[in-house]
Amino acid sequence: MPRADAQTIAASLVAWFADAARPLPWRAADVSPWAVLVSEFMLQQTQVARVVPRWEAWIRRWPTPSALAAEPPSEAVRAWDRLGYPRRALWLHRAAVEIVERHGGEVPADLDALLALQGVGPYTARAVAAFAFGARHPVVDTNTRRVIARAVAGQGEPGPPSTARDLGAMAALLPHDDVEARAFNAAAMELGATVCTARTPQCDDCPIAGACAWRAAGYPPYDGARKATQARFEGSDRQVRGLVMRELRGAHRPVMRAELAALWADAAQLDRAVAGLVADGLAVSDGEGFHLPEA
DNA sequence: GATCCGTGGGC
């Protein structure tokens, strides 16, 4: 795409975002880099509406990395509640410990230092660098990938992710100015989340409809490689793990294997799920039974 | 690169 067209898309999205941005609490001017980092952990594969109340409670209770690091992982897992993928709670706690140990309790601004934190990958590292510190990095999430696929590549869906390719595509659109780049990163995500959605895109409300290659091509159906479909949840190990974790969060004492048996009829699958939780550090087994990790 | 990992919202 010619640079001029890229600039048109960027400028249009930035202008739109100034009005259309949802007032999400972690976008407030006075939030700390830690608060931004917490939001990004919680938002991994989890919708905004479910995150907001958990984030507010979390920041109130643990306003700094040091505050979280001072408590056992079990408290992080309990506060995570039912956000899903409880490994993220464990990783966020570990990241807080790493921030205390390696960075004096201050969230690092450096991209490589962020990437080195537990649970921080290509997306989260750049999101924190860009949104918390104002650095000019391309930030690519699932929303951004869909917007680029449609507006730039003229395809209905983005196809399988590739970090290098996706970051390159976003970098080619990124405004040179730091402030503009930050807004554009947020704007692309916002458009994908609220207008250029996966299911029923609201093209009539789209600020870049006039520049959209997919629209210009007549909305051709996607015929490229599909991303792998999620495995069925009902009856899966993930379902069993979720049931066990709910039990362990609620029980403030060790839970015996015999008690867990009430959660799932298939004993072999239950054992497999519990073993997986132990291997992941989400559950600990001792002579008394199973419980959340205390250290 | 393919799989696994929770929980629930929206259509």
Next chain:
DNA sequence: TGCCCAAGGAT
């Protein structure tokens, strides 16, 4: 109603 998908990361 069941299915798709969600501000990803680790292995």
